Amino acid sequence: MYPRSFEYVAAASLDEALSALADNPGAKVMTGGMSLIPLMKLRLFSPSLVVDIGRVPGLDAIDDSGDQLAIGALVRHAATASSDAVKSGAAALAQAAALTGDVQVRNRGTTCGAIAHADIAADQTAAVLALGATMVAKSTSGEREIAAADFFVDTLTSALEPDEILVEVRVPKTGAGSGSAYGKLGRRGGQSDYAVAGAAAVVTMDGGNVAAASVALTGVGTKPTLAAGVAEALVGTDGSAEAVAGAAGRATEGVTVLEDLYGSEEYKSHLAQVYAARAINAAIAAAT
Amino acid sequence: MQVTMTVNGREVSGDVEPRTLLVHFIRENLRLTGTHVGCETSYCGACTIQVDGNAVKSCTMLAVQADGATVKTVEGLADGDQLHAVQEGFWERHGLQCGYCTPGMLMSAASLLEQNASPSEDEIRHAIEGNLCRCTGYHNIVRSIEYAAAKLRGEEPAPPDWTLDFEGVS
Numbered sequence: 001m002y003p004r005s006f007e008y009v010a011a012a013s014l015d016e017a018l019s020a021l022a023d024n025p026g027a028k029v030m031t032g033g034m035s036l037i038p039l040m041k042l043r044l045f046s047p048s049l050v051v052d053i054g055r056v057p058g059l060d061a062i063d064d065s066g067d068q069l070a071i072g073a074l075v076r077h078a079a080t081a082s083s084d085a086v087k088s089g090a091a092a093l094a095q096a097a098a099l100t101g102d103v104q105v106r107n108r109g110t111t112c113g114a115i116a117h118a119d120i121a122a123d124q125t126a127a128v129l130a131l132g133a134t135m136v137a138k139s140t141s142g143e144r145e146i147a148a149a150d151f152f153v154d155t156l157t158s159a160l161e162p163d164e165i166l167v168e169v170r171v172p173k174t175g176a177g178s179g180s181a182y183g184k185l186g187r188r189g190g191q192s193d194y195a196v197a198g199a200a201a202v203v204t205m206d207g208g209n210v211a212a213a214s215v216a217l218t219g220v221g222t223k224p225t226l227a228a229g230v231a232e233a234l235v236g237t238d239g240s241a242e243a244v245a246g247a248a249g250r251a252t253e254g255v256t257v258l259e260d261l262y263g264s265e266e267y268k269s270h271l272a273q274v275y276a277a278r279a280i281n282a283a284i285a286a287a288t
Numbered sequence: 289m290q291v292t293m294t295v296n297g298r299e300v301s302g303d304v305e306p307r308t309l310l311v312h313f314i315r316e317n318l319r320l321t322g323t324h325v326g327c328e329t330s331y332c333g334a335c336t337i338q339v340d341g342n343a344v345k346s347c348t349m350l351a352v353q354a355d356g357a358t359v360k361t362v363e364g365l366a367d368g369d370q371l372h373a374v375q376e377g378f379w380e381r382h383g384l385q386c387g388y389c390t391p392g393m394l395m396s397a398a399s400l401l402e403q404n405a406s407p408s409e410d411e412i413r414h415a416i417e418g419n420l421c422r423c424t425g426y427h428n429i430v431r432s433i434e435y436a437a438a439k440l441r442g443e444e445p446a447p448p449d450w451t452l453d454f455e456g457v458s
C-alpha cells in the first residue's frame with residue numbers, strides 16, 4: 001500500500017520548514033507520521049510536499065518553568081507519558097499519552113501531533129483542554145498563542161493555518177490542592193485504542209470543598225469539548241461520590257453527541273457521564 | 289533520494305522514492321524478508337522493528353525518515369547460531385503457530401525486555417498490545433516472553449504450564 005507520489009524535505013531548522021510551508025500551499029508538516037502516513041497510504045490525503053520536522057533540533061524538550069510545562073513539537077507520546085514533571089504537574093496529560101495507541105505508536109507519535117491532528121476520539125486533546133493549555137503556533141509571519149478552548153474547531157480541524165507549525169503546547173501545572181486525571185473506554189475494550197468516550201478532569205479543593213473544576217470530553221462529538229455544566233455543578237460541593245455523580249449527570253449538556261460505529265447516541269451519553277465521574281473522582285483523590 | 293542507515297550492524301544505502309515505506313526498503317531492497325507485512329494499516333505489528341533502539345511499525349515509517357538511523361530487524365536478533373532468549377522462549381514455550389506475527393512479536397518482546405527485565409504478566413500483555421496474533425490466543429506468547437525474561441536474568445525459566453501425556457495413544 002503506497003501513498004501517491006510526493007516531494008519530501010527533511011527540514012534542518014524550523015525556519016526552513018516554515019518557509020517550505022509558506023512557499024508550497026499543498027504541503028503538510030510531518031512529525032511522527034502516525035496519523036499522516038496511514039491517511040496517505042489509504043490515499044484519503046495526498047499532500048504534494050511533506051515537510052518532515054522530525055530532525056529539527058531543539059523541539060524535543062519538556063521544559064518546566066515552575067508554574068507551567070512547555071512540551072515541544074517533537075516530544076513523543078512515550079516521553080510525555082513517562083516524564084516525572086508531566087506526571088506530577090499535568091497528570092491527566094501523562095495518563096492520556098500513556099493510553100494513546102500502543103507501544104510502537106507511542107514511540108513515534110508526538111503529543112503536539114496528536115493535538116494538531118484533532119481527531120474526534122484522541123486522548124491528549126481532552127487533557128490539554130481540561131488543563132487550560134495554550135498552543136504556540138509559528139509561521140513565517142510570526143508567532144501566536146491559541147487557547148485550547150479556541151483551538152479545536154471541528155473533526156480533524158484545528159485553528160492552525162496551513163502554513164503554521166505548532167511548536168509547543170504550554171500546560172499550566174496543577175498546584176497544591178489541585179489534581180487531574182484522564183480515562184476512557186477504548187474501541188478495542190478496556191482502555192485500548194481511540195476513545196469510544198473519554199474524559200479529563202482538573203479539580204482544585206479548598207477546605208474540603210471543590211473550589212474550581214474543569215472537565216473535557218472526547219470521542220462523543222465532532223471535537224473535544226468542555227463539559228461546562230459538570231464543572232458548574234461540582235464547584236461548591238464537598239466532592240463526595242454523590243456530588244460527583246450528580247454533577248457528571250450534566251456531562252453532555254450542550255454537547256452534540258454523535259452516533260458512530262462504536263456506539264449509539266444514548267450509549268455514548270451514558271459513557272460520557274461514567275467517565276466524567278471517574279476522572280473527577282481520580283482528580284479529587286490526586287488533589288487531596 | 290539517497291538513504292543510508294545501519295541495519296543489523298551493517299551500513300546500507302539505497303535510492304528510494306520518498307513514498308517508499310521502510311518495510312519495503314527492508315524487504316525489497318535489502319532482501320531481509322523476516323520482517324512481515326500484515327495489515328498495512330498500522331494495526332497488526334507484524335512489521336515491528338527497532339529504530340534507534342525503539343520498537344516501531346516499519347509500515348508506518350518512510351525509508352527517508354530512517355536516513356542515518358540504526359535499525360534492527362528480526363534477522364539481527366540471533367548471535368550467529370545462538371538464538372536470542374526471546375527466540376528460544378518462543379521455541380520452548382510454543383509461542384507461535386503459523387508464524388506470521390512472530391517476527392514482530394519477537395521485536396516487541398526484545399524491546400520490552402531491554403527496558404524491563406522483570407515484567408509482570410500484565411506488563412507483557414500491554415507491551416504486545418500493538419501486535420496481533422490470529423492463532424495462539426496470546427497465552428503461549430506471554431509464557432514465551434516470561435521464559436526469555438527469566439533466561440536473560442540468568443534464572444531457570446518456570447516449567448511449561450501444559451503436560452504432554454501420550455499414554456493410551458497408539
Ligand SMILES: Cc1cc2nc3c(=O)[nH]c(=O)nc-3n(C[C@H](O)[C@H](O)[C@H](O)COP(=O)(O)OP(=O)(O)OC[C@H]3O[C@@H](n4cnc5c(N)ncnc54)[C@H](O)[C@@H]3O)c2cc1C
Nearest residue numbers: 031032033034035036101109110113114122123166193194
Ligand atoms: C495503530 C494506531 C493507534 C492509535 N491509537 C490512538 C489512540 O488510542 N488515541 C489517540 O489519541 N491517537 C491514536 N493514534 C494516533 C496517534 O496519536 C498519532 O501519533 C497522532 O494522532 C499524530 O501525531 P504524529 O506526531 O504522529 O503526527 P503526524 O502523523 O506526523 O501528523 C498528523 C497531522 O497533524 C499535523 N501535524 C503534526 N504535527 C504538527 C505540528 N507540530 N504542527 C502543525 N501540524 C502538525 C500533520 O500535518 C498531519 O496533518 C493511533 C495511531 C495509530 C497508527
Ligand code: FES
Nearest residue numbers: 326327328333347
Ligand atoms: S503491517 Fe505494519 S502494522 Fe500491520
Ligand code: FES
Nearest residue numbers: 385386421422423
Ligand atoms: S502465530 Fe499465526 S498470527 Fe500469530
